[in-house]
Amino acid sequence: MADIALREEMISVPERVHAIRKGGARDTRFKLLTLAAALVVMGIFIGVILSLVIGAMPSIKAFGLPFVWTDKWNPVTEKFGALPSIFGTLVTSFLAMFIAVPVGIGIAIFLTEICPRFMRRPVGIAIELLAGVPSIIYGIWGLFVFAPWFQEHVQTWFVDEFANTPILQDIFAGPPYGIGIFTAALILSIMILPFISAVTRDVFETVPSMLKEAAYGLGCTTWEVMWRVVLPFARAGVVGGAMLALGRALGETMAVTFVIGNAHHLPNSLFSPGTTISATIANEFTEALGDLYAPSLIYMGLILFFITFIVLASAQLMLRALERRAGT
């Protein structure tokens, strides 16, 4: 029996070789296919950069680097400068981070240490779901609900109250429009809050409970455990997550466009209307006529891409280093 089986196999050897070769060829083909797809991803990235640079070329040639610190924006005379937009982008994003990072870390501490166990999962899931709500929702809420309320109840009070206090009278100056730099920053911070909380909580949960228990065993209070053990251990992750959130805030369009006021001048107070790069592009791109208008908008897009690239790349390198540490 065994002999026959063996002989039969021997007969079919060339066929099997053929089959194996064919399998090998298919194997290579599949590998090349996946490689091609990976290269497409690469190609999209390069394409984005190239299209921005080529599209912006007329404006780069006309205005050069001073574009970045020029504050004129006049489509009629075709004099363009990106300073108000860049300034608005940076100010709203950093203000938003200033609010969202402490609050987000607070929520994460609440979720990992303080919250009753039965509430942890539902609250955690709720926050993760909110992180997926599209930014246009935050924008329309800011425009229809928050801005009118803020204008009527908070802003006038601030403006009146600090009208005669030095420094503060400048920060809280101006007619109360409701919309403006501060409103945009607040809406942005609410938008990135779930994201920061979710990332921070995930990082906190990677802290070995042994470490925490040891600290508690030495008599540390909950706060001391959080501040001296959990936060230092999780620092790289928290910073990386916050940078990712900053990247989102910088490039965010819809949450900001609704409530920033779209004014092309440098804001002189916290409440005055301003604009950001993405808001300017979203509002004006389809109406940009003339040889330099659209290229100038694309030039701003290039600057925005450059800024977010640096922020996101450093966030990634930080998180990568963290992963490597966790892996070993």
Add this chain to the structure above:
Amino acid sequence: MKNQGLIARRKLANRFFILLSVAAAGFGLVWLALILYSLFYNGFSAINAQVFTEITPPPGEKGGLINAIVGSVIMSTMAVLAGTPLGLLAGTYLAEYGRYGRLAFFVRFVNDILLSAPSIVTGIFIYEILVAPFHGFSGWAGAASLMVIVIPVVVRTTENMLLLVPNGLREAAAALGAPRANVIRTVTWRAARAGIVTGVLLAVARISGETAPLLFTALNSSFMNHDLTQPMASLPAVIFQFAMSPYEDWHHLAWAGALLITATVLTLSVIARSLEPRKH
């Protein structure tokens, strides 16, 4: 005595900061609750049968959002149909072939940048390659700009999910004589199927509220339109136009659209979550 003072101080500090973090949690959750409340309140009062049967009206008239809904569905479907296979293959390359190689490192890096890059910039990219050369906004361009957003999401989840598949499975299949391509297609993909589907659902959720890139690729349209070579309405673009307008009826429709988008996104995320494999 001194020691007791220290303990009291530490306890006080503890209570203070605990209170602070509870307050932070309360502060954050209240905003989020307020947003959901006004969204549901205004959204539900604006939703009726007309929203699903009539096209977007001129100001002052009654109408619905059906052309925007249809436009969103068509463009999202196209984007997912084209983006998923690409993302799946690229993610497979990263997890199965490239792994620690130099190319894989770069692709991974670039992909993660694209994942959170400003979507308005992807809009400019598609404008430059699909709108400007052909002298016109089109549904195809809108779908392409959404596809650029779908791909990185699918790549990321595919790679993560494939890496969760135990190597023992791959080795067992390889030991049976299966070529690598077959191992991947019949064993690893199958084992990671739930996770990959999760990624696709998350990608759909992500693009269904995406507005910025559509503004200058698909533009907008106030007519019912199935022709992808023409400008096409989409829910987010209509919400943007209607909310920024001074007309009261348009505001109501914007709320209705916002509620539809949020409901879609939340449903998709809940389904995605329930499919997601538990981490060990």
